[in-house]
Amino acid sequence: MLRIGAVSYLNTKPLIYGLRERLESNQSGVCGQLSLNLPSRLATQLRVGELDVALIPSVEYFRGQSDYQIVSDAAIACRGPVWSVRLLSRVPVRKIKRLALDEGSRTSVALTKVLLWEMYALRPETVPLTMEQTPEAVDADAVLVIGDRAMHPEPGVYSEIWDLGDRWCRWSELPFVFAMWVARRGVDIDRLAELLQQSRDEGVANLESIAGQYAAPHGLTNEDLHHYFADNLHYHLGPREQSGLELFRSRCSHLGLIADETTAAGAENE
Numbered sequence: 001m002l003r004i005g006a007v008s009y010l011n012t013k014p015l016i017y018g019l020r021e022r023l024e025s026n027q028s029g030v031c032g033q034l035s036l037n038l039p040s041r042l043a044t045q046l047r048v049g050e051l052d053v054a055l056i057p058s059v060e061y062f063r064g065q066s067d068y069q070i071v072s073d074a075a076i077a078c079r080g081p082v083w084s085v086r087l088l089s090r091v092p093v094r095k096i097k098r099l100a101l102d103e104g105s106r107t108s109v110a111l112t113k114v115l116l117w118e119m120y121a122l123r124p125e126t127v128p129l130t131m132e133q134t135p136e137a138v139d140a141d142a143v144l145v146i147g148d149r150a151m152h153p154e155p156g157v158y159s160e161i162w163d164l165g166d167r168w169c170r171w172s173e174l175p176f177v178f179a180m181w182v183a184r185r186g187v188d189i190d191r192l193a194e195l196l197q198q199s200r201d202e203g204v205a206n207l208e209s210i211a212g213q214y215a216a217p218h219g220l221t222n223e224d225l226h227h228y229f230a231d232n233l234h235y236h237l238g239p240r241e242q243s244g245l246e247l248f249r250s251r252c253s254h255l256g257l258i259a260d261e262t263t264a265a266g267a268e269n270e
């Protein structure tokens with residue numbers, strides 16, 4: 001029985017379309033159990049062996065690469081504005097001194113550090129934004145927030161709001177890859193790859209019905225959620241996404257974000 005973990009946010013619904021049923025019915029010869037969690041927690045669970053396969057933040061793949069294998073070309077990426085990964089700043093971005101970082105994130109934490117360094121040579125002091133805190137409640141000049149809670153920032157509070165997908169794509173002229181399906185080495189991924197690809201392909205073919213199912217409970221219109229799935233997010237790890245991933249790796253490595261920050265459970269609030 002494979003233990004498989006996926007991101008609990010809306011962005012992942014098209015990737016796991018019908019996946020739980022397929023795993024439980026054992027139709028494809030892959031027997032597994034699907035659980036949902038925050039990206040940072042999935043990274044820790046995969047690292048410590050509580051999961052065999054997980055949709056983990058791309059920076060965590062860099063950190064654990066010798067123990068990991070990419071399972072599928074299904075991924076969470078963007079080729080422009082992503083909507084759900086934002087830097088909310090109370091001051092002009094170049095003046096940020098204290099930055100709060102969403103504890104659900106690992107990749108967007110690294111992406112924020114990379115962009116602030118590359119664009120303004122900034123290395124602000126960092127503090128965590130816990131899942132219980134609102135971005136407005138935290139004592140910081142700016143807040144990185146990801147996932148469903150990043151979609152509707154409080155109006156009138158911030159002087160600058162960056163969509164980090166958009167900023168990366170404009171800066172690099174390449175797509176950005178947030179998360180990938182990764183397995184621990186030694187896990188048999190042959191038939192799993194096919195299953196994940198099939199779930200993604202069917203999810204992408206049914207975006208309207210997925211949007212219809214999840215929009216209202218998240219305070220979104222069907223149109224907005226469909227737009228998010230269809231236009232903001234990109235679910236294929238193609239050659240341009242691979243190039244974006246390699247550039248991100250090299251910029252992270254340059255800042256010491258790969259070797260120095262191993263994925264011990266305590267790194268969650270890095």
Ligand SMILES: C=C(O[C@@H]1C=C(C(=O)O)C=C[C@H]1O)C(=O)O
Pocket residue numbers: 007009011039040056057058076082084085104105106107108109146147148178179
């Ligand atoms: C686009 C997103 O991508 C995500 C961001 C991640 C991160 O910052 O570590 C990891 C997985 C994805 O859920 C999002 O959360 O909104």
